Amino acid sequence: MKFGTSGLRGLSVDLKGQASALYATAFGRYLLDSGMARHGDALLIGQDFRDSSPEIAVNCTDALAGLGFDVYDCGSVPTPALALYGLQQKAACLMVTGSHIPADRNGIKFYRPDGEIDKADEAAITGEATKLDRASFAFEPRGTKPQDRSAECLAAFRDRNANILPTGALTGLKVGVYQHSTVARDLLVELLEHFGATVVPFGRSETFIPVDTEAVSKETIAKLKDVARQHRLDAVVSADGDGDRPLVADETGTPLRGDLLGLIAANFLGATSVVTPVTSNSGIEAAGRFSVVRTRVGSPFVISGMQEARAAGQTHVAGFEANGGVLSASDFEVNGHVLRALPTRDCFVPILATLSLAALKRQPLSILAASFHLPLAAADRLENFPVETSGRLMAFLRAGPTNLAAFLQPIGEVGSVSDIDGLRVTLTDRRIIHFRPSGNAPEMRCYAEAESEGAAQGLLRAGLERIRWWAQAN
Structure with missing residues (x-):
């Protein structure tokens, strides 16, 4: 344990x-x-x-x-x-x-x-x-x-969410709900219909299906794309197993980044101070209307950061993780109602905030997402990666600049390094690659940012390949 x-x-x-x-x-x-x-x-x-x-x-x-x-x-x-x-x-x-x-x-x-x-x-x-x-x-x-x-x-919980948006706020949107085995599946359908959306539930399962909203599998993305095309959806939403991490895909079935959902939710709430882990997109600071504090990965660290912000006198404090889960340390007034502080991850606020913004602006989600001009990011993980191996890899990379430079030599030249949680390396060409062992499972995670989706995906593949190479060689 x-x-x-x-x-x-x-x-x-x-x-x-x-x-x-x-x-x-x-x-x-x-x-x-x-x-x-x-x-x-x-x-x-x-x-x-x-x-x-x-x-x-x-x-x-x-x-x-x-x-x-x-x-x-x-x-x-x-x-x-x-x-x-x-x-x-x-x-x-x-x-x-x-x-x-x-x-x-x-x-x-x-x-x-x-x-x-x-x-x-x-x-x-x-x-x-x-x-x-x-x-x-x-x-x-x-x-x-x-x-x-x-x-x-x-x-x-239903009462908390039923007043977040105005009546009919999602009228005109056709939204798929990938129900799988998340405990949020029925309430998602109920709330979206409550706000006027036309809802298409699909994929309900009586056996457990693991859905990682931070690293959505190729099989899940294929399912989302197929349903979005078949039903001509404006969006597809879902959540992880316990309903604290959101999944929102655009009209093509392509998932939006969780940190983008968090950014939208923080703006929706009117937060003036936001706490988010180092793995969230590097463009968050420039894209929001709030100050940003970076932490290690994990809700306890985000909550601690929010508490410190409150202690420092901040009055509108929220947080989010790269997986999209949104937390709040302050009460917020939304739609004429008080939304009480809930300092734990929640998938409903970011889902409702994102859909309502799309409905308000009358824009496809793909266009809305691009309008924030965040660096393109990608993330994935190597599953069943022994904890001992990831520990040895991180120790090797941290042992000195020569080791890190040699490890990354086929990818790029090291510019600067952050060691807040794992190793986040900004290369001299401004691309970012981040190596971090999972805190929840025997997995090695890799995050990448670049100027285009293709470049981010290429950097991610290269990073994962270097991890595999090192594990086999050592």
Whole structure:
């Protein structure tokens, strides 16, 4: 088990055993020992549609009930819906989800009564789990029957989103919703129809399909393009497994970059200060109406940056990640209603903001995206890439400028380097290439920026090929 960029991750077969109960117990004890919760307090549990999630949720329910918590079952709901309900109820939450990673893996996201846990909380929970394990922790199922709060949880999130846009704001748009196995699938259809769009749902699956909105697979893009052409759609939208990362494709079925969706959402909210990771497009600073703070990759780092901005006196603070998930640390007034702060990733605000902008400007999404004049960017990853190998590669690249220069020699000459998270190299010809091990899975990620789509894709392919070459040679 390991905490990554957002939440605990591990193999499904392990989490279906006592590992999930171990970490749920560690989380519960941490809440009690720190004074953030007391015996008898409510604790909310949600889950995604993975085959392993119900069993893991049962283990966590039994473990937390055994500590004296009053456990509420919120069912299969988007992670931001669970987080919002937790804030409203002042209750800690636990979301069983592996987000976008394959079905043979799963995970758990933890929320304090005041929001998503941070890196210090992760360390404390890990320490508690280690102590329990060393004390020969043994889990015994209790058969706990939690109270069902799924309807209330979903209703609260539906109400939050139902007033974001004016009535009929999406009238005239024909939008496909790729439903696959995301827990956001039904609410996406409902909300788009609520705002007047003509909706074409497709691709619903009863088995889990991993959709990474930051590195959309060729198979998924082919599906989106086929449906967009067949139904003459203005856009296609979707989300990852737990509904906190958006996917928006234009009228051709071509996905828009997540950081562009975040940029649009930040402008839509009226943010004056935005926090985003170093992997977001380098053109964000010039394209928005706000100041920008860059962080390491992962929602805990973005949340920490937003908190610092608030502490410094900023009053309209939002954040987004390169995957498009939008967070807010301030209340914002939109469409005459107050949108309360929700400091966790959310796919709904960026989807609605982007579609409403297209409807308002009466422009195809492809034209709208090009109007922001961001450098062309591409991203992909090598899956099943051993963590040990990625660690050795990064150590080699960081050992000195000679190693990095030799590694990149077939690609270009090193200009400058940022080591905020992974290695982000600006070449002397102003192209950017970024190498970063995933924090969630055994994957090596590569990001590229250049003056054209072809150049960005070529740089990305070259970067991935150099990673493969080094792994085989070492």
